[in-house]
Amino acid sequence: MSQVEILAPSVPVRTRTGWERLLREPAALIGGGIVLAFALMAVFAPWVAPYDPNASDWSAIRLGPTLAHPFGTDDLGRDVLSRIIFGARASLAAGFLSVAIALAFGVPFGLIAGYFGGVVDIVISRLTDALLACPFLVLAIALAAFLGPSLQNAMIAIGISAMPIFVRLARGQTLIVREEDYVSAVVSLGASHRKVIISHILPNIMPPLVVQATLTTAIAVLAEASLAFLGLGQAPPDPSWGSMLDAARQFLVEAPWMAIWPGLAIVVVVIGFNLLGDALNDVLNPRD
Amino acid sequence: MINFLAGRLAVAVPTLLLVSILVFGLQKLLPGDPALALAGEDRSPEIIAFLRAKYQFDQPLPVQYWSWLSAFVQGDFGLSIRTRLPIGTMIAEKLPVTIELATLSMLIAVAIGIPAGIIAALWRGSILDHAVSLFGLAGLSIPSFWLGIMLILLFSVSLGWLPSGGYVPFFENPLGNLKTMAMPSLVLGAASGAIIMRHTRSSMLTVLKQDFVRTARAKGLSEHVVVVRHALRNGLIPVVTLGTLQFGQLLSGAVLTEQVFGIPGFGKMIVDGVFSRDYAVVQAVVMCAAGFFLLMSLLADLAYAALNPKLRG
Numbered sequence: 377m378s379q380v381e382i383l384a385p386s387v388p389v390r391t392r393t394g395w396e397r398l399l400r401e402p403a404a405l406i407g408g409g410i411v412l413a414f415a416l417m418a419v420f421a422p423w424v425a426p427y428d429p430n431a432s433d434w435s436a437i438r439l440g441p442t443l444a445h446p447f448g449t450d451d452l453g454r455d456v457l458s459r460i461i462f463g464a465r466a467s468l469a470a471g472f473l474s475v476a477i478a479l480a481f482g483v484p485f486g487l488i489a490g491y492f493g494g495v496v497d498i499v500i501s502r503l504t505d506a507l508l509a510c511p512f513l514v515l516a517i518a519l520a521a522f523l524g525p526s527l528q529n530a531m532i533a534i535g536i537s538a539m540p541i542f543v544r545l546a547r548g549q550t551l552i553v554r555e556e557d558y559v560s561a562v563v564s565l566g567a568s569h570r571k572v573i574i575s576h577i578l579p580n581i582m583p584p585l586v587v588q589a590t591l592t593t594a595i596a597v598l599a600e601a602s603l604a605f606l607g608l609g610q611a612p613p614d615p616s617w618g619s620m621l622d623a624a625r626q627f628l629v630e631a632p633w634m635a636i637w638p639g640l641a642i643v644v645v646v647i648g649f650n651l652l653g654d655a656l657n658d659v660l661n662p663r664d
Numbered sequence: 665m666i667n668f669l670a671g672r673l674a675v676a677v678p679t680l681l682l683v684s685i686l687v688f689g690l691q692k693l694l695p696g697d698p699a700l701a702l703a704g705e706d707r708s709p710e711i712i713a714f715l716r717a718k719y720q721f722d723q724p725l726p727v728q729y730w731s732w733l734s735a736f737v738q739g740d741f742g743l744s745i746r747t748r749l750p751i752g753t754m755i756a757e758k759l760p761v762t763i764e765l766a767t768l769s770m771l772i773a774v775a776i777g778i779p780a781g782i783i784a785a786l787w788r789g790s791i792l793d794h795a796v797s798l799f800g801l802a803g804l805s806i807p808s809f810w811l812g813i814m815l816i817l818l819f820s821v822s823l824g825w826l827p828s829g830g831y832v833p834f835f836e837n838p839l840g841n842l843k844t845m846a847m848p849s850l851v852l853g854a855a856s857g858a859i860i861m862r863h864t865r866s867s868m869l870t871v872l873k874q875d876f877v878r879t880a881r882a883k884g885l886s887e888h889v890v891v892v893r894h895a896l897r898n899g900l901i902p903v904v905t906l907g908t909l910q911f912g913q914l915l916s917g918a919v920l921t922e923q924v925f926g927i928p929g930f931g932k933m934i935v936d937g938v939f940s941r942d943y944a945v946v947q948a949v950v951m952c953a954a955g956f957f958l959l960m961s962l963l964a965d966l967a968y969a970a971l972n973p974k975l976r977g
Contacts, residue, residue: 505675506682
């Protein structure tokens with residue numbers, strides 16, 4: 377038997393797919409489980425919540441946790457648990473949609489800057505630097521204030537504030553991928569710029585973008601809660617975790633549960649996205 | 665070094681100019697007549713006439729921008745609609761409060777973050793490492809305003825040890841000042857400390873694998889000398905730059921913390937500006953925050969160049 381035959385594996389070696397590796401990461405399972413649980417809770421809120429989140433019960437104002445109201449009631453006699461369940465809608469919608477806005481604008485600009493270089497790159501990069509120079513939350517507050525207070529405007533404000541992160545990341549990754557031999561090959565075969573960017577560069581810069589999008593969703597959820605806390609998010613009476621915390625500040629002595637549960641909900645969801653993002657990073661960018 | 669500094673300045677100045685265009689552009693987001701919108705709740709004809717004359721709304725956009733920018737560069741940030749005070753004077757009053765808060769927070773962040781990061785790196789995979797990583801995750805995930813509320817519940821409402829809010833100037837009553845600043849600094853410092861900890865850990869892990877650390881160990885130096893004199897000195901270079909940038913970011917974090925604790929600082933100024941539709945105040949705060957951040961980035965680059973032997977020559 378030759379040495380080559382001895383060394384050759386008798387069973388074809390099968391490398392694990394990204395999904396399989398992700399499912400073996402405890403952080404991914406915990407983080408993904410948390411995100412999925414909250415997403416399902418938000419989607420099925422009308423069936424899951426025990427009460428109408430906006431229904432006031434004047435006989436149950438600021439009641440402590442009981443069997444009927446496990447998280448207590450607020451200053452208007454509304455069930456805190458039901459408001460947290462419905463509040464997941466505003467938080468997750470803001471998280472996902474603002475990151476979608478940031479991706480939709482940030483990635484194309486980053487691709488164009490990295491691929492074409494020259495003046496286009498200079499203009500896009502300097503604009504990105506300018507946006508990055510404005511502290512994230514200060515910019516989001518200013519944009520939300522000028523656009524007017526609403527959940528939709530909060531999402532736009534957070535999306536614009538998060539956009540430069542994706543421009544910079546997509547540009548950097550494009551600069552690396554652009555130099556790869558397979559890109560030079562398709563360019564020399566006469567492929568159009570659009571074809572090269574969409575079919576050959578974009579799929580290859582996706583892994584770091586997916587990781588960043590997950591981690592940015594955590595930041596966006598925190599930012600939405602912050603804007604709502606300042607009265608720049610979801611308009612009352614519809615629930616949002618940030619606005620629930622704002623209302624709770626006046627009743628810290630009489631009803632501390634009004635402040636504890638919405639904050640815990642934010643912490644758990646954000647931990648979920650951060651764990652998922654870290655696990656995705658370990659799987660998709662092992663060199664990091 | 666001078667070339668390096670000139671290069672960084674050559675990037676920072678145009679960036680600040682672009683920031684000014686973005687900030688000026690914010691007022692174009694306002695619906696309807698900008699003079700009416702800028703006047704906020706105050707719709708008196710004198711104020712509207714004053715705003716029209718000041719911002720030259722009847723002129724083309726570039727002329728409006730130029731007059732806004734020239735006033736800004738000369739320190740004329742406009743007049744607050746709410747307080748009727750010059751915004752520059754308000755900033756000069758409130759900025760020291762926030763700088764004190766940011767400095768105390770940074771001290772806490774460094775005191776927590778650097779030792780925790782070093783311990784986690786030295787005992788990688790141990791329970792200590794996991795505990796430190798958990799702290800890092802919590803620091804990134806807990807909203808500062810909620811942590812602030814929880815600390816008020818514990819230290820003010822339950823234990824009665826610290827005031828729940830307010831501010832006493834340091835030179836008026838040093839002890840009172842530190843009592844009012846304790847919880848806000850801890851809130852801001854914990855978040856920054858978590859970030860510094862993660863970077864210290866990762867930087868130390870990289871340095872501990874380097875050849876010069878192996879050589880130092882091979883020479884028979886004690887572990888203490890290897891860690892403190894060789895690994896730490898190199899591992900902390902990126903942490904110094906990060907810390908400087910974090911200081912710039914603390915202004916942003918201060919917005920909510922100051923709001924929760926009722927501290928009359930620079931961060932609360934933007935919130936008050938938003939509540940009273942004092943848009944000129946909002947613009948001035950964003951512009952100053954960006955300028956401060958760029959200054960900190962410049963200092964971070966300089967610190968990196970000064971500490972990194974490869975760039976020192």
